[in-house]
Amino acid sequence: MDIISLAISAILIENVVLYRFLGICPLLGVSEKRESAVGMGAAVVFVITLSSSVAWLLYTYVLKPFNMVYMQTIIFILVIAGLVQIIEMFIKKVSPGLYKVLGIYLPLITTNCAVLGLANMVANPKYTYIQALVFAFASSLGFLLVIYLFSTIRIRIAKADVPKAFKGVPIALITAGILAMIFSRFGALNI
Numbered sequence: 001m002d003i004i005s006l007a008i009s010a011i012l013i014e015n016v017v018l019y020r021f022l023g024i025c026p027l028l029g030v031s032e033k034r035e036s037a038v039g040m041g042a043a044v045v046f047v048i049t050l051s052s053s054v055a056w057l058l059y060t061y062v063l064k065p066f067n068m069v070y071m072q073t074i075i076f077i078l079v080i081a082g083l084v085q086i087i088e089m090f091i092k093k094v095s096p097g098l099y100k101v102l103g104i105y106l107p108l109i110t111t112n113c114a115v116l117g118l119a120n121m122v123a124n125p126k127y128t129y130i131q132a133l134v135f136a137f138a139s140s141l142g143f144l145l146v147i148y149l150f151s152t153i154r155i156r157i158a159k160a161d162v163p164k165a166f167k168g169v170p171i172a173l174i175t176a177g178i179l180a181m182i183f184s185r186f187g188a189l190n191i
Contacts, residue, residue, distance in 0.1 A: 010138035018180040023114030036101045037151035041144030052136030059123035076119045
């Protein structure tokens with residue numbers, strides 16, 4: 001039951017975007033079209049899950065035993081960069097349309113603070129490997145859920161009569177704030 005509550009908490013209650021405020025750049029940058037939002041979300045799910053898994057293993061079996069914890073950020077960035085390159089090549093080969101839609105945002109996954117933030121969070125002695133894997137995967141699913149919901153809302157906002165001063169990023173930030181308030185109510189679930 002602990003694993004299930006950890007997953008639900010990571011997706012809804014402590015959502016990586018709306019609770020921890022990580023990954024705001026791709027949320028605002030790629031969410032204007034549903035296809036690009038889902039593509040980015042899926043790529044982020046893959047990168048976060050794999051990089052967090054590798055980060056936990058490296059931290060537990062290399063960095064901590066050899067007293068090299070100070071190298072954690074650099075090592076994690078290298079792992080993330082390598083995984084993003086693999087994903088970029090894969091998407092370019094399998095789905096050139098999605099590759100073109102994602103454009104510059106795909107390599108920017110490397111600098112997505114949600115990816116590095118989650119790698120740092122799971123490299124914590126309080127998580128076992130399975131808990132770290134579940135937390136990372138569920139957190140990335142939470143990212144995918146929010147970016148999908150946000151893209152759906154932004155499509156409707158694009159058709160709405162929004163005052164000129166609020167068009168674009170301002171209304172997107174207001175919408176993200178309202179979405180964060182809605183998700184904050186999940187904290188009352190006591191999971």
